[in-house]
Amino acid sequence: MPESPLSRWIRLIRPQDFVWIPLFIALAVTSENLDIFVVVPLVALGFVQVLEPKIKALSDTRWRVVWIILKMAIIYLLIAYTDGIQSNFWLLLLLPVVSAATVSGLLGTLVFTTLAGLAYLSFLLFLDWEKFVLERPEIELLIQRVVCLFLVGNLANLLAEALRQQNQKYRRTAEHLEDANRQVVEAQEAVRRSDRLAALGQLTAGLAHELRNPLGTIKASAEMLNQQLSTENEVAREVAGFISTEVDRTNSLVTRFLQFARPLHLRLEHEEDLAHVLDRAIELAEREAPGIAIYRNYAPEIPPFRFDGELMERVFYNLVLNAAQATASGGAVTVKTRATGRRAEIAVIDRGSGIDAKAMKDIFNPFFTTKKEGVGLGLAIVSKIVDEHGGKIAVESESGKGSIFCVSLPMDPAPQPPL
Numbered sequence: 001m002p003e004s005p006l007s008r009w010i011r012l013i014r015p016q017d018f019v020w021i022p023l024f025i026a027l028a029v030t031s032e033n034l035d036i037f038v039v040v041p042l043v044a045l046g047f048v049q050v051l052e053p054k055i056k057a058l059s060d061t062r063w064r065v066v067w068i069i070l071k072m073a074i075i076y077l078l079i080a081y082t083d084g085i086q087s088n089f090w091l092l093l094l095l096p097v098v099s100a101a102t103v104s105g106l107l108g109t110l111v112f113t114t115l116a117g118l119a120y121l122s123f124l125l126f127l128d129w130e131k132f133v134l135e136r137p138e139i140e141l142l143i144q145r146v147v148c149l150f151l152v153g154n155l156a157n158l159l160a161e162a163l164r165q166q167n168q169k170y171r172r173t174a175e176h177l178e179d180a181n182r183q184v185v186e187a188q189e190a191v192r193r194s195d196r197l198a199a200l201g202q203l204t205a206g207l208a209h210e211l212r213n214p215l216g217t218i219k220a221s222a223e224m225l226n227q228q229l230s231t232e233n234e235v236a237r238e239v240a241g242f243i244s245t246e247v248d249r250t251n252s253l254v255t256r257f258l259q260f261a262r263p264l265h266l267r268l269e270h271e272e273d274l275a276h277v278l279d280r281a282i283e284l285a286e287r288e289a290p291g292i293a294i295y296r297n298y299a300p301e302i303p304p305f306r307f308d309g310e311l312m313e314r315v316f317y318n319l320v321l322n323a324a325q326a327t328a329s330g331g332a333v334t335v336k337t338r339a340t341g342r343r344a345e346i347a348v349i350d351r352g353s354g355i356d357a358k359a360m361k362d363i364f365n366p367f368f369t370t371k372k373e374g375v376g377l378g379l380a381i382v383s384k385i386v387d388e389h390g391g392k393i394a395v396e397s398e399s400g401k402g403s404i405f406c407v408s409l410p411m412d413p414a415p416q417p418p419l
Helices: 005-012 017-029 036-054 061-081 088-103 106-126 136-228 234-261 274-288 309-325 357-362 378-388
Strands: 293-297 332-340 343-350 392-398 402-410
Touching (some): 036 061, 036 088, 061 106, 088 106, 106 136, 274 309, 274 332, 274 343, 309 332, 309 343
Antiparallel strands (some): 332 343
């Protein structure tokens, strides 16, 4: 339900407003020269002061400076009308001074305080020096008034600076809490994904094992049937061939299920060259996607380190092939590496179709796929292999603009438990 204008105005009313208004009324009533030229500037100054925290544009420094100068101009006119240098309204110059101190640093405070002091002392120029003589007490009084402006401005700036520093601490604390909360959410999601992977792995392993035997029987029967059929019965021979082909495809799918379900045992006996492993994966992907250019941008400072080259080659092959398949013919995919501390980061970048925002949270879940003929195990296996290395995999994507898959691997992996 949209908010009514009356509700918006009521929401803008602050308790301080009920303090400002009586104060300005008291100033007007107690003025010696109570006429329209005193009341109007005081009312205008009251409106300016009350509206200051309600106008969003004043969050910009330039508009805040204009607003402070406006207050100073109103006060200047009021002092000019009420006896100039002898006016009791000189104290109102503290309003723009304090306002400047709350929104600017020490330099800005000194600048506006100096302007306020010069504005007040400028009324000396309008005195009739033939009739008016400044004695030592009057000079000391003027100096004291200007010094008071600087004292109040400096004090307000100290308080405002302390508040700004406190706000920065609160902001940094809030950012740390937000990061910690995001990490907790990511960890919870990783735990849930691991639980799902474990449960699905057990189920998949059982199903795959039970399917292997009947598949072998079906294929053997189809081959025997094909041998017994006469050459004239082309339809039956073709059907038998279909059976054998579909059994091979199903058997390949069962093999992938077993790869997903089988516990991984990393082989970390030798240090591997990351660039060589990437090159092998890219060469395999280039055969599958000949119309896509794949560029290499390797960081030379990454030394050889321990990881399972065979498994990580499968990871990079899957990522590069997915990027190539998402890219239009004639497009390009970039594989980039860099070292960040004791971690190696590998990014696979494409400018293809991208991933829909709704699919991002499920992209590494098993059996989730956006491909018509996909099974949804490729990225799940990739994630599993990376996790087993103690690494992390993340994706940034925007629909229609491409994707970036980033793998981060520790160059000092934890030792694997003995088999």
